[in-house]
Amino acid sequence: xxxxxxxxxxxxxxxxxxxxxxxxxxxxxxxxxxxxxxxxxxxxxxxxxxxxxxxxxxxxxxxxxxxxxxxxxxxxxxxxxxxxxxxxxxxxxxxxxxxxxxxxxxxxxxxxxxxxxxxxxxxxxxxxxxxxxxxxxxxxxxxxxxxxxxxxxxxxxxxxxxxxxxxxxxxxxxxxxxxxxxxxxxxxxxxxxxxxxxxxxxxxxxxxxxxxxxxxxxxxxxxxxxxxxxxxxxxxxxxxxxxxxxxxxxxxxxxxxxxxxx
Numbered sequence: 001x002x003x004x005x006x007x008x009x010x011x012x013x014x015x016x017x018x019x020x021x022x023x024x025x026x027x028x029x030x031x032x033x034x035x036x037x038x039x040x041x042x043x044x045x046x047x048x049x050x051x052x053x054x055x056x057x058x059x060x061x062x063x064x065x066x067x068x069x070x071x072x073x074x075x076x077x078x079x080x081x082x083x084x085x086x087x088x089x090x091x092x093x094x095x096x097x098x099x100x101x102x103x104x105x106x107x108x109x110x111x112x113x114x115x116x117x118x119x120x121x122x123x124x125x126x127x128x129x130x131x132x133x134x135x136x137x138x139x140x141x142x143x144x145x146x147x148x149x150x151x152x153x154x155x156x157x158x159x160x161x162x163x164x165x166x167x168x169x170x171x172x173x174x175x176x177x178x179x180x181x182x183x184x185x186x187x188x189x190x191x192x193x194x195x196x197x198x199x200x201x202x203x204x205x206x207x208x209x210x211x212x213x214x215x216x217x218x219x220x221x222x223x224x225x226x227x228x229x230x231x232x233x234x235x236x237x238x239x240x241x242x243x244x245x246x247x248x249x250x251x252x253x254x255x256x257x258x259x260x261x262x
Contacts (some may be wrong), residue, residue: 034145088217117195
């Protein structure tokens with residue numbers, strides 16, 4: 001029996017003009033941000049240090065799938081969440097941001113929304129003393145001060161920050177909604193890394209302020225029970241897909257395929 005024909009996939013570039021653009025002011029987001037000495041962790045599996053073209057291809061496919069979902073129903077902000085720690089959530093968030101930043105004139109912001117144990121600052125070798133998302137919500141920092149830029153990529157980054165207020169209190173602040181709306185006026189896409197869903201209620205709170213949710217899972221680790229828990233906890237929110245990290249690479253065919261990543 002012949003193999004089914006590959007699913008036709010439009011390129012991200014084909015879809016770009018149909019999505020994200022119409023309501024964003026010209027040049028918005030281009031000048032926002034403070035230059036920071038960002039150095040991508042060479043030990044982490046981030047795109048700037050990846051020598052495997054399959055990894056880049058994987059993120060291009062994921063980027064395209066997200067753009068297709070946006071065409072069906074627009075979104076501006078996406079929460080990246082996992083059931084438990086160590087499922088590749090943070091590396092997925094950062095690499096997705098870097099992948100979208102490769103598109104011409106595309107403005108993407110990556111936010112560390114894990115206000116308890118955020119690691120994006122460490123992965124980018126940013127000083128832990130630098131103000132970030134928590135300080136912005138608290139009102140002790142301005143947006144222009146916490147958005148970080150680098151000459152290495154057009155993507156912008158925001159660390160978790162170092163507010164001493166309890167994360168649960170910060171995430172229930174009425175300021176959070178207005179902050180996300182203002183950021184949405186300046187960026188085509190906002191990717192928010194969150195705390196694992198099974199540990200605290202932070203992810204549900206953040207999901208209420210994001211347009212969509214992307215689930216990160218890990219091969220041979222994420223259990224069916226965990227996925228059922230995630231589905232229950234995120235019921236009512238728009239889940240646009242799931243990413244399988246740590247999968248075993250499969251043979252490449254003419255039209256490519258799905259590849260595991262970490």
